[in-house]
Structures are given as C-alpha cells and as structure tokens.
Amino acid sequence: MILRSRIHFTASATPVAAAALADLTGRHGQAPLPEAEVIVALGGDGFMLQTLHDLNGRDVPVYGMNRGTVGFLMNSFSLDDLPRRLAEAEEEVINPLAMHAETVGGEVHEGLAINEVSFLRQGPQAARLRISVDGKRRLDELVCDGVILATPAGSTAYNYSAHGPILPIGSDVLALTAVAAFRPRRWRGALLPKTAVVRIDVLDPGKRPVMADADGRSVRDVRSVEVRSQPAICHRILFDPGHGLEERLIREQFV
CATH class of the missing domain: 3.40.50.10330 (Probable inorganic polyphosphate/atp-NAD kinase; domain 1)
Known part of the structure; x- marks a missing residue:
C-alpha cells in the first residue's frame, strides 16, 4: 500500500x-x-x-x-x-511507440503513440505500401485501406476493430494489422517482437496519398514512416x- x-x-x-x-x-x-x-x-x-x-x-x-x-x-x-x-x-x-515520418515534400515529423500508429489512405483509392522489418523487406506490395501497428495496451482499440489480435500486457510483441487488405487478399497481419523497427514505404504517394497517425496526431502525404518501441519512456x-x-x-x- x-x-x-x-x-x-x-x-x-x-x-x-x-x-x-x-x-x-x-x-x-x-x-x-x-x-x-x-x-x-x-x-x-x-x-x-x-x-x-x-x-x-x-x-x-x-x-x-x-x-x-x-x-x-x-x-x-x-x-x-x-x-x-x-x-x-x-x-x-x-x-509508447516512436514514429518518424517523412512527407512527399521532404518534411520530417516525430510522434509518440501509446495505443497505435496507423497508416491510412487519404483519398478514394487504396494505398500501395511496402513493409520492411529490421531492414529486411517482408512485403513488396500491400494494397489496402491501411495498416495498424499496435502496442498491447492499444490492441483492443482500432487494432481489434480491424480484426487484429488482443495482446497480453508484458508479452513484448506488437501487432501489425491490415485494414481491408485487397492484395494479398488473405494477408491479415503479423506479430512482431517489441524490439522490431517497422518501415512503411508508400509506393505511389502522388496518385494514392497516405496519412500517418500517432494517437490522433496526424501527418498527411507521407512518403515513408519508421516506427519502433521507445523503452526509455x-x-x-x-x-x-x-x-x-x-x-x-x-x-x-x-x-
């Protein structure tokens, strides 16, 4: 007590x-x-x-x-x-998760997310994304409405609504969840170690613009985003x- x-x-x-x-x-x-x-x-x-x-x-x-x-x-x-x-x-x-986002215009934005970092299409067309984990390309092209990287604390929020897994506190994993994936059609996401560095590259930012959001703090027209856990906070x-x-x-x- x-x-x-x-x-x-x-x-x-x-x-x-x-x-x-x-x-x-x-x-x-x-x-x-x-x-x-x-x-x-x-x-x-x-x-x-x-x-x-x-x-x-x-x-x-x-x-x-x-x-x-x-x-x-x-x-x-x-x-x-x-x-x-x-x-x-x-x-x-x-x-929290630390987000480092670069826009099409060359601006750099930093943000912290306790629940999740999400990548969402800005316009009527689906986003085309490339996903790398710890510097290794894991998915050459994901056509989707978006992607969510969630902490255990945030796994019951937007991640769960997008049919992502609920993560136990202390599990030291992150949930990478697709939002309305079109290609690969059956790709639902992945479980990643908490130490993973996730990079999302937008393949066609002019025609298919994408925004990144860290707990409600949004960055529009992103070209690439890196996200990692921030154990110092x-x-x-x-x-x-x-x-x-x-x-x-x-x-x-x-x-």
Whole structure:
C-alpha cells in the first residue's frame, strides 16, 4: 500500500468531467503538478492518452476515473474513498511507440503513440505500401485501406476493430494489422517482437496519398514512416486491484 496525499486533478472539457473536478478538488484540494505524487484524470480513454502525452516524461503515476464513454484505461468513477483507492491501486508500466515520418515534400515529423500508429489512405483509392522489418523487406506490395501497428495496451482499440489480435500486457510483441487488405487478399497481419523497427514505404504517394497517425496526431502525404518501441519512456497507469490491464485484456476476449 502506497499513501499518496498530494493529488493533482485534471479533467476533460465535458460538463460531467468538469463537475467531478469541482467536487474532488473541493474535497481533496489541488496539488501543483510539480509537487504531485499522483495525477487523477477525469474523462475517457482519449483524455487519458492526452494526459499521458502531456506529462513529457514526468515520473508520476496517473489514475483515471471514467467521465467519458469507453473508459478501457479508466477506473470506475466514485467521489468516495479516493485516498484508499489510490493507496491500494496496482501499477502498470507501458512504453509508447516512436514514429518518424517523412512527407512527399521532404518534411520530417516525430510522434509518440501509446495505443497505435496507423497508416491510412487519404483519398478514394487504396494505398500501395511496402513493409520492411529490421531492414529486411517482408512485403513488396500491400494494397489496402491501411495498416495498424499496435502496442498491447492499444490492441483492443482500432487494432481489434480491424480484426487484429488482443495482446497480453508484458508479452513484448506488437501487432501489425491490415485494414481491408485487397492484395494479398488473405494477408491479415503479423506479430512482431517489441524490439522490431517497422518501415512503411508508400509506393505511389502522388496518385494514392497516405496519412500517418500517432494517437490522433496526424501527418498527411507521407512518403515513408519508421516506427519502433521507445523503452526509455515509461508511462505509469494505476488501476483498482483486480481490474488492471491484464485482466481487462483477458476479459475483453470473452465478451
């Protein structure tokens, strides 16, 4: 049990999250972020991802309470017993993906993704992509609507909707999943080691433009993208006992 008395609260812009913020700060105060022992994020999964990104490497755990819609990364909301819940919470540590994207115009964009990096067609025609892993070409041409590279934490999000596998936390693998693959028609994707460096080259960017997206941060008209895990960055997320990411990932497969 870890006692955490200096709490910094943050909330999404929705009225229900703002009301929860007012109630909780009225009860527990509001510690300045540099002095906080824990951050309590009030919102949905999107706001949790935003909160983790905004930490910029600050070593402080985040405990989410669901005041949004999905809430896969969040705990149930209650105004009562917050100090006890924080003291008893279990910690999960996840590493983001680092994206390095180059556009047709020669611009370079960097981004981090906790859930996934996705490559999606921008126009009406399917994308033509070449896939390399650790410098070795693995797929000369993939004609598809897109490709997703997902972490275990993000494997139940867009990746799962595209019929990708759910990955156990701590499995040290990434899921590479095709979105509506046309050629090869039966190619569904691959499981890759966490250490893999994945490169996507766009074969016909003028006629078939492609965008890259890292947790909602988009880059249009990309020519090539490299993605790798970033073990130097650790995001600490707190969950109520018995409701951590591992349990949620298993439970999701039996719904």
